[in-house]
Amino acid sequence: MIKLIGLNKIKTAIFISGNGSNFKRLYKLSLSKGSPITVCLVVSDNKNAKGLIYAKKFKLKIKIYQFENKQITENKLLNYLKKNNIKLICLAGFMKILRKNFIKKFNGKILNIHPSLLPKFKGLNTHERAIQNKEKFSGCTVHYVSSKLDSGKIILQKKVKINKKDTSKSLAKKVLKQEHILYFKAIKKIIF
Numbered sequence: 001m002i003k004l005i006g007l008n009k010i011k012t013a014i015f016i017s018g019n020g021s022n023f024k025r026l027y028k029l030s031l032s033k034g035s036p037i038t039v040c041l042v043v044s045d046n047k048n049a050k051g052l053i054y055a056k057k058f059k060l061k062i063k064i065y066q067f068e069n070k071q072i073t074e075n076k077l078l079n080y081l082k083k084n085n086i087k088l089i090c091l092a093g094f095m096k097i098l099r100k101n102f103i104k105k106f107n108g109k110i111l112n113i114h115p116s117l118l119p120k121f122k123g124l125n126t127h128e129r130a131i132q133n134k135e136k137f138s139g140c141t142v143h144y145v146s147s148k149l150d151s152g153k154i155i156l157q158k159k160v161k162i163n164k165k166d167t168s169k170s171l172a173k174k175v176l177k178q179e180h181i182l183y184f185k186a187i188k189k190i191i192f
């Protein structure tokens with residue numbers, strides 16, 4: 001849980017590596033009336049991430065890190081986040097695994113969205129695995145980030161039905177649509 005102090009919105013950084021559709025959606029929703037967050041910064045480990053095109057368009061601050069040496073990079077990043085008064089980090093398709101120390105420094109203030117009904121199908125290729133496993137449902141999960149991959153406390157989940165005709169591509173599309181709704185809902189749930 002994160003406490004709102006007065007009328008100040010929670011300064012939020014969104015971490016992306018690719019398309020950034022969740023980032024884009026979060027940013028748009030953060031502009032809505034009564035939003036508890038304000039998106040101040042986009043962090044990426046990939047200078048070619050498509051999402052950065054939108055970040056530029058929205059005139060947001062962008063920080064790109066190579067993550068060649070994780071410890072050094074994370075220390076720089078921590079300083080930058082502190083300098084910018086960032087109080088919440090939303091991982092949205094961010095492909096780097098953050099180290100324990102980083103997570104500890106932002107304890108309870110890093111969220112992630114994962115395209116499965118956790119604890120099922122942690123890690124990559126979730127849709128392929130859900131279909132191979134003949135699951136009837138898949139979905140998405142917003143959770144706190146802990147030092148164990150995709151294992152932190154669950155905040156919200158949304159189920160999506162898997163039809164016989166579904167491929168990993170069609171399932172990914174259906175799940176992503178729900179992700180775009182779920183992430184902001186989960187953020188609102190933990191800020192009071």
Ligand code: GRF
Pocket residue numbers: 016017018019020021022023092093094113114115176179
């Ligand atoms: C989403 O499916 C998210 O759950 C996963 O990576 C994908 C990112 O999509 N972690 P986008 O970059 O937000 O479009």
